[in-house]
Amino acid sequence: xxxxxxxxxxxxxxxxxxxxxxxxxxxxxxxxxxxxxxxxxxxxxxxxxxxxxxxxxxxxxxxxxxxxxxxxxxxxxxxxxxxxxxxxxxxxxxxxxxxxxxxxxxxxxxxxxxxxxxxxxxxxxxxxxxxxxxxxxxxxxxxxxxxxxxxxxxxxxxxxxxxxxxxxxxxxxxxxxxxxxxxxxxxxxxxxxxxxxxxxxxxxxxxxxxxxxxxxxxxxxxxxxxxxxxxxxxxxxxxxxxxxxxxxxxxxxxxxxxxxxxxxxxxxxxxxxxxxxxxxxxxxxxxxxxxxxxxxxxxxxxxxxxxxxxxxxxxxxxxxxxxxxxxxxxxxxxxxxxxxxxxxxxxxxxxxxxxxxxxxxxxxxxxxxxxxxxxxxxxxxxxxxxxxxxxxxxxxxxxxxxxxxxxxxxxxxxxxxxxxxxxxxxxxxxxxxxxxxxxxxxxxxxxxxxxxxxxxxxxxxxxxxxxxxxxxxxxxxxxxxxxxxxxxxxxxxxxxxxxxxxxxxxxxxxxxxxxxxxxxxxxxxxxxxxxxxxxxxxxxxxxxxxxxxxxxxxxxxxxxxxxxxxxxxxxxxxxxxxxxxxx
Numbered sequence: 001x002x003x004x005x006x007x008x009x010x011x012x013x014x015x016x017x018x019x020x021x022x023x024x025x026x027x028x029x030x031x032x033x034x035x036x037x038x039x040x041x042x043x044x045x046x047x048x049x050x051x052x053x054x055x056x057x058x059x060x061x062x063x064x065x066x067x068x069x070x071x072x073x074x075x076x077x078x079x080x081x082x083x084x085x086x087x088x089x090x091x092x093x094x095x096x097x098x099x100x101x102x103x104x105x106x107x108x109x110x111x112x113x114x115x116x117x118x119x120x121x122x123x124x125x126x127x128x129x130x131x132x133x134x135x136x137x138x139x140x141x142x143x144x145x146x147x148x149x150x151x152x153x154x155x156x157x158x159x160x161x162x163x164x165x166x167x168x169x170x171x172x173x174x175x176x177x178x179x180x181x182x183x184x185x186x187x188x189x190x191x192x193x194x195x196x197x198x199x200x201x202x203x204x205x206x207x208x209x210x211x212x213x214x215x216x217x218x219x220x221x222x223x224x225x226x227x228x229x230x231x232x233x234x235x236x237x238x239x240x241x242x243x244x245x246x247x248x249x250x251x252x253x254x255x256x257x258x259x260x261x262x263x264x265x266x267x268x269x270x271x272x273x274x275x276x277x278x279x280x281x282x283x284x285x286x287x288x289x290x291x292x293x294x295x296x297x298x299x300x301x302x303x304x305x306x307x308x309x310x311x312x313x314x315x316x317x318x319x320x321x322x323x324x325x326x327x328x329x330x331x332x333x334x335x336x337x338x339x340x341x342x343x344x345x346x347x348x349x350x351x352x353x354x355x356x357x358x359x360x361x362x363x364x365x366x367x368x369x370x371x372x373x374x375x376x377x378x379x380x381x382x383x384x385x386x387x388x389x390x391x392x393x394x395x396x397x398x399x400x401x402x403x404x405x406x407x408x409x410x411x412x413x414x415x416x417x418x419x420x421x422x423x424x425x426x427x428x429x430x431x432x433x434x435x436x437x438x439x440x441x442x443x444x445x446x447x448x449x450x451x452x453x454x455x456x457x458x459x460x461x462x463x464x465x466x467x468x469x470x471x472x473x474x475x476x477x478x479x480x481x482x483x484x485x486x487x488x489x490x491x492x493x494x495x496x497x498x499x500x501x502x503x504x505x506x507x508x509x510x511x512x513x514x515x516x517x518x519x520x521x522x523x524x525x526x527x528x529x530x531x532x533x534x535x536x537x538x539x540x541x542x543x544x545x546x547x548x549x550x551x552x553x554x555x556x557x558x559x560x561x562x563x564x565x566x567x568x569x570x571x572x573x574x575x576x577x578x579x580x581x582x583x
Contacts, residue, residue, distance in 0.1 A: 016555035018246050019183040020509060021445040022501045025196050025210040031057040031174070032431035034195055034213040036181045036240065039069035040157075041393030041414030042219030043164035047123070048422030049217075050173055054431050057211050058175045059197055061220075061235045064165045068221040068236060068394065069411070072157025073278035073346060074140055075150035076120075076415070077408035078113040081137045084145045086110035093409060096142045096308040097402020098530035099546050100253070100567060105399035108380055109409070109416050116415045117149065125163035127151045140279040140407035142308040148408045154278050154344045160411065176211075180503055181220070181239060184247040184389060185210060185437035192216050192388025193435035195243075200503060214433040215425050218244060218376060218384075218391040219418065223514050225454075225507075227369035228462040231260055231276045237507040238514035240395035244376040245513055245553040246446065250385045252397045252550045252569070253374025254514070255521035258405050258531045259467045260370035261312040262288075264363065265327035266354060271458070274368050275350040277330060279407050282306055284343065286332035289362060290319055293331070310404045310531040313367040317467050320366070329362035367467050371410060373401040373531065374521075377550065377569060382421035388430060392417040399569065403530025446557065447488040449512055451504035456484065457511050465519050470536040474523045481516050488512075489557070513553070520561050521549040 035046040038060035049056045060067065079089045089110040094101050121127065127149045130136040137146040151159035168175065178200040185193040194212040220240030224232025241251055262282070264275040282288070282305045287295050296319045301307035307315075316328050332340070337359045340348045351358050376384050376391040378398050384391050392398075393414040400413050425431060464477025488509075491497050499505040527541040528534050546567055552560045 016444065017186070017248055018444050018446040018553075018555065018557055020246070020506055021448050021498050022182050022196065022198065022506070023208045025208050027209040029057065029211055031055045031211055031213040033057070033215045033217060033425060034059060034211040035217045035219060036195065037067060037219030037221060037393065037395070038064045038165070039067035039219060039221055039393055039414065040160055040164065040411050041418045042067070042217070043168055044415055044418035045217045045219060045392060045421050046173060047164070047167055047171070048419055049425060050171055052422060052426035054426065056173060057213070058168065058173060059179050059181055059195070059211065060175065060177055061180055061239070063177050064168065064175060065161045066233070066235065067161070068232060070158045070161040071231065071233060071276070072160075072411055073154040073276055074280040074408050075138065075148040075156040076117060076160070076411040077140075077143065077148050077406070078117045078412055079110060079147055080114055080117065080135055080149060081145060081147055084147050086113070088145060089113070089147060092143050093400070093406045094402075096404050096406035098310070098404055098540070099542060100402035100530070100548065102399025102567070102569065105380060108420075109400050109413055112416045112419075113412045116412070116419060120160065120163070120415060123163055123167050125151065125160050127159070128153065138280050139283040139306070141282065141303070141306045141312060142406045148280065148283070150280065152346075153342060154280060154346045157411070180506060181243060182208070182506065184216060184243055184386070185212070185435070186247065186386075187436045187438060190387065191433070192386060193437035198503070198506070210437070212435050212437060214388055214435045215430050216389050217382070217421055218389065218395050219393045219414070220395045222372050222394040223511070224369045224372075226457065226461050226511050226515050226518070227466065228271045228458040229263070229274050230272075230369040231263055231274060232369070233273055237510050239507070239510050240391065241375055242510035242513040244384060244386070244389065244391065245517070247386050247389065248552065249389060250377045250550050250552050251375065251517055252377040252548050253403070253521075254372065254518045254551065255525055255532045255549065256373035256401070256403050256530055257369055257518065258309055258371040258373055259313045259367040261309055261316050261367050262330050262365040263368035264351060264354060264356070265366045268326055275354070276370075277347055277363060277365055278344070279309070281330065281332055281344060281347065284335070286330050286335070288312070288316065289329050289331050290323055291325060291329070308404055309407060310533070313467060313531070314533060316365070316367055327364045327366040330365045331362040332358055333360060333362070335359075371405055373403065373405050380420070381424040382417050383424070390421045390425070392421055403532060445498070446509065447491065448499040448501060448505040449484060449488050449508040450499045451508055453484055454504070454508040454511055457481070457508070457515050461515055461518070465522055467533060469522055469532070469534050471523065474519055478519045478523060481512060481519060484512055485516065485557075516559060517551045520559050521551060524549055524561060524563070
């Protein structure tokens with residue numbers, strides 16, 4: 001079995017952990033558990049904690065239903081169909097992960113997944129049904145069987161979000177909406193004591209406050225906004241990963257950013273959230289073609305258009321480079337109007353809103369940043385390297401996804417690991433501890449970037465660390481990011497000045513934090529594996545690189561980067577055992 005996560009505490013280092021420059025909390029509330037995020041992972045964790053009798057507070061950056069979950073189109077993967085088995089689902093996941101999946105973590109996912117989906121249905125989620133009354137299942141890239149349950153045709157995430165939000169509200173659970181979480185609170189022994197947060201004018205409290213709790217569950221979603229073009233909503237600025245890094249937690253595999261192959265192309269200068277064209281469209285038989293109508297995925301993979309996402313994204317980019325084109329096309333005209341309207345109404349409406357009618361025209365598509373396969377390192381119960389801090393969903397690195405996430409495994413991972421976190425908190429009695437947080441003034445303030453730095457970061461990352469990377473592009477990106485980092489640091493050191501605290505400057509600072517880690521890991525991994533594509537290192541190198549890259553943020557805000565000895569994560573200790581000293 002994979003050992004649990006080690007708690008890396010060093011005498012005298014606790015007070016030195018940096019925090020965001022922000023006003024001191026002006027109010028506080030107490031809870032057993034605070035869950036940060038309101039997607040499938042966060043709300044599932046909150047509901048299970050509440051059901052276990054734990055006083056639970058949900059904090060979310062926008063409204064409860066505004067996270068990444070509601071944008072998920074394709075569905076949720078689980079071995080629910082006749083003839084399908086968890087073992088087959090495991091095999092497909094391991095292949096997609098390109099040799100870096102943690103097999104135990106995947107086995108947990110695929111064996112506990114079917115019942116977790118059934119419990120989701122019992123909570124109120126309504127999935128599309130087949131003619132015989134059973135679940136209607138479809139197929140997506142990398143899957144050898146039809147095992148994707150969906151809702152509303154292509155609105156699965158919206159339905160899951162609706163069901164979970166309704167359940168939270170029906171229970172009268174305490175929630176704080178429109179709140180950006182700033183930093184983790186810890187006690188004198190380095191254990192979790194809650195979070196600081198800023199409510200953005202519309203919540204129950206206004207300004208900076210705190211939730212005191214001995215257990216914190218990070219379910220903050222992704223960091224797609226670190227790139228210029230992404231399928232992620234505007235709130236996905238890597239806040240959870242940045243918070244965990246400042247708290248001393250380890251982050252792993254952040255170089256593996258999945259670029260979704262088929263995102264509606266809105267022009268070369270398009271920035272921000274872009275409309276996704278679900279993989280399920282290809283699962284139902286759409287073809288990828290170039291401007292001449294030639295299908296180009298044949299011969300690149302046995303599954304052609306239904307190859308794992310990294311293979312399809314690379315195939316599209318290669319064709320674009322060969323033809324000096326800005327995009328390729330997804331051709332599903334043979335579906336006909338009825339199938340488009342009934343099976344993919346959301347995508348149809350999005351395309352038509354941008355002047356494309358997929359019933360009569362091929363859809364222009366190009367890859368865009370979609371999903372972070374890495375994140376805050378956890379064990380099989382969602383524990384991080386900071387005692388009392390848990391992570392699940394896209395913010396976490398459980399080991400499930402390896403170097404490339406298998407399509408529609410993300411909702412399932414959030415569901416399964418959120419349930420495991422709630423069970424662990426209840427079983428360990430962690431909630432019984434009364435937290436005594438250190439005053440935030442005892443920790444050094446992290447300088448803030450001006451809000452306009454966000455765009456500089458995004459363009460730097462898109463240019464240097466996008467789909468196609470090289471030592472030269474990554475070195476240039478690292479240099480630009482370092483200048484942003486040192487300019488902010490020097491301004492604070494020399495005259496005590498920093499950008500005005502606020503949502504825009506906090507987000508820009510978080511984006512820089514995760515961008516620096518991503519680029520450092522991408523430079524170190526001198527190979528092509530999964531969704532990490534180095535044009536100067538085009539081959540996969542299992543001898544040197546079948547291992548993980550782990551990063552910590554030092555108290556002086558420099559990065560400590562190392563590789564694991566094997567594909568296994570480093571040895572770890574659970575939060576209830578004596579704390580380990582740094583090796």
